Amino acid sequence: YVTIIDAPGHRDFIKNMITGTSQADCAVLIVAAGTGEFEAGISKNGQTREHALLAFTLGVKQLIVGVNKMDSTEPPYSEARFEEIKKEVSSYIKKIGYNPAAVAFVPISGWHGDNMLEVSSKMSWFKGWTVERKEGKVEGKCLIEALDAILPPTRPTDKALRLPLQDVYKIGGIGTVPVGRVETGVLKPGMVVTFAPAGLTTEVKSVEMHH
Numbered sequence: 001y002v003t004i005i006d007a008p009g010h011r012d013f014i015k016n017m018i019t020g021t022s023q024a025d026c027a028v029l030i031v032a033a034g035t036g037e038f039e040a041g042i043s044k045n046g047q048t049r050e051h052a053l054l055a056f057t058l059g060v061k062q063l064i065v066g067v068n069k070m071d072s073t074e075p076p077y078s079e080a081r082f083e084e085i086k087k088e089v090s091s092y093i094k095k096i097g098y099n100p101a102a103v104a105f106v107p108i109s110g111w112h113g114d115n116m117l118e119v120s121s122k123m124s125w126f127k128g129w130t131v132e133r134k135e136g137k138v139e140g141k142c143l144i145e146a147l148d149a150i151l152p153p154t155r156p157t158d159k160a161l162r163l164p165l166q167d168v169y170k171i172g173g174i175g176t177v178p179v180g181r182v183e184t185g186v187l188k189p190g191m192v193v194t195f196a197p198a199g200l201t202t203e204v205k206s207v208e209m210h211h
Helices: 011-021 037-042 047-057 079-096 143-148
Strands: 026-032 062-068 104-107 129-133 136-140 165-171 175-180 192-195 200-203
Touching (some): 011 047, 026 037, 026 047, 026 079, 026 143, 037 079, 062 079, 062 143, 079 104, 104 129, 104 143, 136 143
Parallel strands (some): 062 104
Antiparallel strands (some): 129 136
16 A cells, blocks of 8 residues: 655645655655746755755655656657756756666656556657666556555564654544554554653554545
8 A cells, every 4th residue: 555645835835745744755756847837846946846855854765756747848748858857857856865766757647647557658758767776676657656666664563662643633433533653663453552741541442544
């Protein structure tokens, strides 16, 4: 399973993006390919730059770049535009600390579904993405394959339970649901857990999944 944390792209909601990104194992950086849109995102105060930098700073080691809106390039589905964007984004993420050779660059159109789940006939020039890392080489063509190629991190399940809380929801029929990511240890129904710093102790009734 993949739990998708929707991190908003608008600069007014950057604090929400930080909350989501801090819990992620891999970031999917969506770059708009439209004329003027990419340039705005990669400019000095652009959101493409800020999001990539924050992802690395927050410890997200794996990155996928989706070059979106390929249907609105000039001409549509332009190989030259994709290569231009790939070159420029590669250069920037390398400065931050990512290794571009370990990053999948996928030309997509979310609106039309190109290269999302299935190979698009409109970008026959695209021979696929390649990821090279110490664990080996992986290849694919679609965004879903890039998601499948994410390396699941090893969690220290042998240590004591630690679950930093992101939020607490009240959900009808279930009750109070604290939300967060298990950093160490194991969480399962029936366990007795303690909340710090209040020292409040309670029992886990159920574990709810996002999907």
